Amino acid sequence: MPVILNPKDEEKWLDPTNPNTDLLDKLLVSFDHEKMEAFEVSTEINSPKNNSPQLIKTIC
Structure with a gap:
C-alpha cells in the first residue's frame, strides 16, 4: 500500500540530507480517511496512449 503523507511532512520525507x-x-502512519476524496474517472485513463487534461476531470 502506498503511503499518503500529510502535506506538512512532505519536506521531511523528501529531504535527502535527513539521516x-x-x-x-514515524511519518509512516495511516492517512485519515476522512480527509480523502474519491472521484469517478473515465475508463480512458487505463491506457497510456491517452494523455490529456480531460482524464483528470471529475465525471458527474
Missing part, C-alpha cells in the same frame, strides 16, 4: 530514520518511520 534520521526514526523520524521518517
Whole structure:
C-alpha cells in the first residue's frame, strides 16, 4: 500500500540530507480517511496512449 503523507511532512520525507530514520518511520502512519476524496474517472485513463487534461476531470 502506498503511503499518503500529510502535506506538512512532505519536506521531511523528501529531504535527502535527513539521516534520521526514526523520524521518517514515524511519518509512516495511516492517512485519515476522512480527509480523502474519491472521484469517478473515465475508463480512458487505463491506457497510456491517452494523455490529456480531460482524464483528470471529475465525471458527474
